[in-house]
Amino acid sequence: MSAADTTTPAKVPPPRPAPPPDVPEQPRQKRPSAIAAAPWALLAPCLLILVLVMGYPLVRLVTLSFQTFGQSQLWGFKPAESAGFANFTKVLGDSGFWAVVLRTIVFAAGSVIFTMVVGMLIALLLQRVSGWVKTLVNIALVASWGMPIIVATTVFKWLFDSDYGVFNALLSKLPGVDMIGHNWFASGPEGLLVIMLLVVWGAVPFVVITLGAGLTQVPKELEEAARLDGAGAWGVFRHVTLPILKPIIVMLTTLSVIWDMGVFPQVFVMRNGHPESEFQLLTTYSYDQAFMRNDYGQGSAIALITVVLLLGVVAVYMRQMLKIGEVE
Template sequence: MSAADTTTPAKVPPPRPAPPPAVPEGPRRRRTSSGAATPWLLLAPCLLVLVLVMGYPLVHLVTLSFEKFGQSQLWGFQPAESVGFANFTDVLGDGEFWAVVLRTIVFAVGCVVFTMVVGMLIALLLQQVSGWVKTLVNIALVASWGMPVVVATTVFKWLFDSDYGVFNALLSKLPGVEMIGHNWFASGPQGLAVIMLLVVWGAVPFVVITLSAGLTQVPKELQEAARLDGAGSWGVFRHVTLPVLKPIVVMLTTLSVIWDMGVFPQVFVMRGGHPEAEFQLLTTYSYDRAFVVNDYAQGSAIALLTVVLLLGVVAVYMRQMLKIGEVE
């Protein structure tokens, strides 16, 4: 037998079994009509309450804005007359209205910017302190948040009082500063700045608590990786923390705009129920037209224009949230 005959023949692997034929998928189960109706049934009580609480006032507001309605119509001496868009024409053609709109927008933007910046700074600082300090700060935030607006406004009114105000006394202790007797409400910009501080003070707790909850969802691994790549504190915040918090920031900013555009009790109480012309915002301006001038129709028209303006803000908010949902 030769050497070639002594070699072991190579083993041939057995053929692989053919894969089983694909089983055709059955038709997808369609949602039944009862399943599609379940969410609406669950939402029905809430929708019913909203219709009962907000439906009638909104319909009545729209109706009044297209009518001539004063004290004579209120007491039933004369019937309400339809005037079409006359109320809106008068309001939109009034220069005082546009001055109030501009003042309201500047006021709301200032409140929102300060609220978001201060709230973000406090929320970031709370991540760096010990647990008991964070607990004390959260208790103080909740206490200030739960304080009634009228009480908070009265406290701020005392703090900035021209004769007995604590703020003037503290400023006067600075070298070369004499603020005793200074009246912060002698001019509109200074008075609105004080009211802006009041609004920010009441809004910051909600922003801080919400952002603190959002910061717990920021991955620590991404922050450490950014620091290893040489990013500083600002770089980590800009490229890691802020993108994660973007949906929350968009929501808080939009809600703050809506709330700050609707500020009423702070201005009304701070000015003793009679805000001067330089303190008028859209809410107080609508109130004065309706209940001081007794032109309820024109006051309703101003209120309806305010609602339309706020709906534009809500539309921007919904668009941003839909974009965020598509990216995710």
């Protein structure tokens, strides 16, 4: 055997395993706390502005309602004194205050009902007219909606003027009607009716435009099916249109109640800055107590009671919206 036969054969290294394919790096999942904080971070600027603009006046209103604060305290001659619940006791024990509350509720209820009925009728009518008529009506609605309240109030004062009013002249043209020289503001109910018409005139455009947008979402197939089942116009509106528009109607009604209970410039300007007792609503009554009688504590108490009443309306609205959400 030769030497070459006795040499040890060289060992061949085993093949290296192929490297694993590149696995894409999984994105890191955000923490639940970061996801929950994102909406608050986006809302922070708006909330800060609301706190600065509305927070301080509300805190100041609550503070004044529990203090004795008059002209002397306003000018710094005397320090404000704590009155406890004396302002609220005096307000709630005043029969005149409850008369104002009842008048405000009746005024707001009448304005809201009138606004919603007229707005719904106009919105339904606009669905059945030609395009150019609908455009003209919408232009008129937006123009009336954009008119400043002071200008609109001045126009209504002229329309219902006892000597030169156009409304009295038009009514006098009816057979057997003589309204020349009639003073609509000689009595509280007639004067508040005129102010109610002014409020409704300014609120109807918003209601019509909003309801008109809602009516475009009513499926035509459901209306056709209801007509095939024998339903008339009222039946289609009651069983098809009204349920679909219910969330919008609830929203509009709630906003209208809040706005109409807070009516101030219409009454103030219509009565030349001095509303008589039969024209007083909660807003003007609070202003009268604070700035005419210089009792800022009692005026603040009335304003705070008004805020509480409006919060009750908002609570009812939120409850209705939650019910609608659960049904859907």
